[in-house]
Amino acid sequence: MNIFRFLGDMTHLFSILVLLLKIYATQSCSGISLKTQELYAMVFVARYLDLFTEYISLYNSLMKLVFIVSSLAIVWCMRARPSVRHSYDKDLDTFRHYILVACSFALALLVHEKFTIKEVLWAFSIYLEAVAILPQLVLVQRSGNVDNLTVQYVFFLGAYRAFYVLHWIYRYFTEKYYGRWISWVSGLVQTALYADFFYYYFISWKNNAKLQLPA
Template sequence: MNVFRLTGDMSHLLAVILLLVKIHNTRSCSGLSLRSQILFALVFTFRYLDLFLEFYSIYNTTMKIIYLVTSYTTLYFMVVKFKSSYEKEAHWCRMEYLAIPSLILTALVTREYALLEMAWTFSIILESVAIMPQLVLLSSSGTAEVITAHYLFLLGVYRTLYIANWVYRYHVEGFFDPTSCVFGVIQSVLYADFFYLYFTRIVRNRKFQLPFHEGAQAGQAKNII
């Protein structure tokens, strides 16, 4: 454990808590991608298959349980409790277009063909692209609530801090995992443009607004069905 990983974990935890609070308080899932949330639930499910098989530390086990519970709670809100507020998403950014290539890459890059190792590798690869449906939804609508923007920002911070964590571990511990590093960098790159827009626009607008929709009113933005 080092300061970069701990801070990254806390950023990730704050992001998911912020998302749940937003859904609960507004009683709405508007602006959120169900596909991204399903993919994140799959990521944590496959990554933590060892939850009841191996014990590393109380912190490790606690964080695993929190991520699993919050992921499926988010899905419950979106699919059951506040289903009527869910907005349809662009048909071309489907989950299988991300999950199937991730599964194929898993077979190619996994270190060994064992269930837990392949499940972990699949979760790393899938996580690198799981945010794409959310970014596509944001792009198609042109606007997002400030809280949603904060959620995405914190996820980006989490991934950026994990890159610093890998650099630290390489120099201090001599540890290097190419799968985590390569796909972690890919995931961070996906957030790069959003980071720029976040810093240049979030302070000035009550709602996050993309540049090509500047002339439109937030309430008039429509999603692609």
């Protein structure tokens, strides 16, 4: 494992910890898109169905388990925990995420490396992850002014994908490892979606001001 892969995993894990901290410490999910959290739960369940059938390493298995359990726990809190769900910005979180699910699944059926249930679900998870952040970015934009923990959550989630792109580039130059082109394309698309957010994030950080995205 190279440093970029490790940093990618750690920033991804840290983004989840920041989100859980926000929910449990403030008993609020204001500024968080339930639609994005549901999409990520689908991504992890679809991708890690091999958790109990294939073993790569203890680290690999633990990370898969953490991502599945944490994503489902976040969705449960936002939907079923009375002290949290009352703060959900339902009127702002109106992105039609089912369209993303339908398009990702249709694309997975058409574009995959092998027509098996496992491979189609893997491709579906890759395509869906590439666009899963859209409802969250739209919610942040509509809110205009969001709290610091929500901003940090989105930032670390974007940093995770950026580190993974660096991981693939590093492996290409050091191991001549090409990987799966589906992951490359989807990863680049996902990173590009964060470009606007990163720009305004660094502007606010430079000016020591609160992040505000243009409507």
